[in-house]
Amino acid sequence: MESKEMGRVCVTGGTGFVGSWLIMRLLQHGYSVNMTIRSHPDIVDESSWSDVDFIKFAKPLLPCYSTCKTLTEKAAIEFAAKNRLHLVSVAASWIHGPFITPHCPFTVRIFLDMIFGNGEGVLEQQKYIPFVHVDDVVNAQIFLFAHTNANGRYICSSGETTIYELSKFLSARYPQYQIPIIESSMEGISGLKYPTLSVKKLLDTGFKFKYYGQLEEMYDGAIECCKIRGLL
Numbered sequence: 001m002e003s004k005e006m007g008r009v010c011v012t013g014g015t016g017f018v019g020s021w022l023i024m025r026l027l028q029h030g031y032s033v034n035m036t037i038r039s040h041p042d043i044v045d046e047s048s049w050s051d052v053d054f055i056k057f058a059k060p061l062l063p064c065y066s067t068c069k070t071l072t073e074k075a076a077i078e079f080a081a082k083n084r085l086h087l088v089s090v091a092a093s094w095i096h097g098p099f100i101t102p103h104c105p106f107t108v109r110i111f112l113d114m115i116f117g118n119g120e121g122v123l124e125q126q127k128y129i130p131f132v133h134v135d136d137v138v139n140a141q142i143f144l145f146a147h148t149n150a151n152g153r154y155i156c157s158s159g160e161t162t163i164y165e166l167s168k169f170l171s172a173r174y175p176q177y178q179i180p181i182i183e184s185s186m187e188g189i190s191g192l193k194y195p196t197l198s199v200k201k202l203l204d205t206g207f208k209f210k211y212y213g214q215l216e217e218m219y220d221g222a223i224e225c226c227k228i229r230g231l232l
């Protein structure tokens with residue numbers, strides 16, 4: 001049933017980790033939701049070719065991802081300015097927590113690498129890990145959507161850890177899993193300088209995080225969802 005009070009919202013990427021959670025929360029807030037779905041071809045035949053230029057370019061996973069995200073956001077801001085659209089963007093750090101998709105989302109899977117017994121996995125490349133709970137991200141999106149004075153970009157992040165701290169935290173909290181203990185310290189890595197993410201702009205709007213710094217909630221939620229789906 002359409003909510004006349006809250007109106008209708010279009011969510012892209014609604015089959016994904018964040019999008020599906022956002023839809024759930026929007027519906028709970030009384031919004032009606034439309035969602036876009038892309039079609040996946042069932043059959044790939046000999047007429048399909050991989051885009052070699054893209055593969056060459058995409059080899060390093062994270063630089064490619066960061067480049068895409070940066071260019072996309074800049075293009076969206078430029079498009080909005082040219083067309084006099086009011087654009088608000090939420091730049092979330094690494095999103096973690098429970099999920100309602102039938103599969104374990106890629107990003108959660110990476111976070112759970114050590115729980116799944118895959119060593120430190122991709123996180124090892126990351127070393128410094130700013131994180132945020134999925135519920136805080138979608139709550140920030142809904143909050144800013146309804147906030148008349150919201151404008152421009154908002155960083156949404158609720159804590160930071162390192163791969164070393166994470167391995168200690170996980171082995172203490174989940175002794176039933178074989179967590180590798182990573183002994184190095186950040187101080188031992190020369191040349192590394194990580195900026196702290198400021199969420200002042202978001203907090204100044206009156207937004208309140210529900211899970212500020214609560215890595216426990218994020219891991220408990222994600223692990224529980226994996227157990228329910230028989231993945232752990």
Ligand SMILES: NC(=O)c1ccc[n+]([C@@H]2O[C@H](COP(=O)([O-])OP(=O)(O)OC[C@H]3O[C@@H](n4cnc5c(N)ncnc54)[C@H](OP(=O)(O)O)[C@@H]3O)[C@@H](O)[C@H]2O)c1
Binds near residue numbers: 016095
């Ligand atoms: N997860 C994080 O830690 C994190 C942090 C910061 C920002 N973000 C951003 O938040 C957004 C959602 O992330 P997520 O973790 O929810 O990702 P996800 O679980 O992989 O979901 C991605 C969604 O986007 C759709 N999609 C992907 N490529 C598309 C394309 N070319 N055309 C149309 N739809 C496409 C997917 O549809 P299909 O089901 O058809 O594949 C899916 O619904 C992304 O833009 C991501 O970069 C994520």
